[in-house]
Amino acid sequence: MSQRADLVELLSGKSSILLDFDGPVCSIFSNHPAPDVATSLRGVIAATGLPIPADIETERDPLEVLKWSATLDRPALVRQVEAHLCAEEITAARTATPTPFGRETIIGAFEAGKSIAIVSNNSAGAIRAYLSRQRLTRYKLPVSGRTYARPDLMKPNPEPILAAAKLANAIPADCVLIGDSLADIDGAHAAGVAVIGYANRPEKLDRFTDAHPDVVITSMVEVANALVELRI
């Protein structure tokens, strides 16, 4: 069967689409680089006088810095880092670049009669800021974002995915998640949710293969096109 037929079949069997945010919807840090945000989070930690290990010193992903801060048994510090990251994400959302066909996927999901929810390791506030800026507020998309100061609950933990399914009024078996990271694929498996791996960079193709998503796509146009076919 062709890739397109696979996608149409997968999507036609599901009532709800759970959409990862950074990747399928937009590139949140496209104009407010993630490494800069990671550096500014390290500044928050360094201000407390805590030593920062070498691997965290060079970490480019702010979410990894947040995760590490949660290993120190310093709850107040985690909340401080979290608050800082939330603020940075909202700033980033203001200049985030929309993913081609991300919007068409959202509109197409409605046109195909599917419910839709966003499930992300980013903060819900930043996601709502983006949706508002893009005039998508009217669709009242439910958002399952990062639990405040609990980075252990981020994907691949299935919790936010299960929460998103609930927000979309669906049981996990009726949902399909679209995400661009291994955490999405592993989390979806753990939640019992079908998953479409969006390999938005070529090197992800190999990595995804071993994680066994139901379908792999390289552009959101593939999902958007499949949803056009399923339009009611």
Add this chain to the structure above:
Amino acid sequence: MSDALDYLGELDPDDPKQASQQIADRVRAAILTGKLAPGDKLPSQPDLAAHYGVARETVKRALDPLRAERLIVTRQGSGAFVRAKTQRAVELRPHIEAAFEKPHVSIDFAGFSGETLASAISEALDKIRIGELTPETISIRVLISDMTVPMALPARAETSADDPIIRARAERITRRAADGILDQVRELGELGLVRSVSAEVRVHSAAPLFKLYFLNNEEAFFGFYPVVERNVVIKGEPVAIYDLMGKDVPLFHYSTKDDEASTGAQFVEAARAWFESVWNSIAREYAE
């Protein structure tokens, strides 16, 4: 021939219309008169083909306009259904037909494309061709947005801004409707079926936000175009656009003959003045 599909009528061999068009008319009538209710499944294409004694391809062609009119929807693998929302607050067609019963027919339209008008008058014109209606003069004016220049609507939803490829699509729609009206009306004149015909299209640079019809200077029909976001396929790819929704919107009817207590006559007069003011100022010649 008698079968379960009797309510869908039969083809009239004397009707000059194509079989597909006749079938479309029969099914449309069944829907509008409630013989097929919202949510009902249409008879299958093979059943319809057998009932009318035509090829399945003809049935398929007959259903296309009904889908375009949003009377029916097709669900993959399970057939065609009557759309849940078939309510049309004021049905324009009978009024247009009635307008053609007068010796001097005058219809003015302002709006997006005149698509509805084009299909509504084609029925009346068919009746003129077969001599059922015999007006002496027909004058039609169509005032539409010029989709060759940047517009606020339709727009690309992502940017909420003008996009030439989206406008090009809209232009094809407006052009098809405008040219259809011009061709049909002129043909009547050329055939000598009507003593005097005139049809003129003018365009302006304002975005289409409402539609307005005038029939014989006595009646006005007004409807808003709500802005809707939807995916359209352009060059094989879906594009989310802000579009105007022309179908399924309620049309409000005003008449100079409404009783004195109502605002009908005032509305017709003010709308008339508006139309003339735009027609004679910012509107320009339509490039056929």
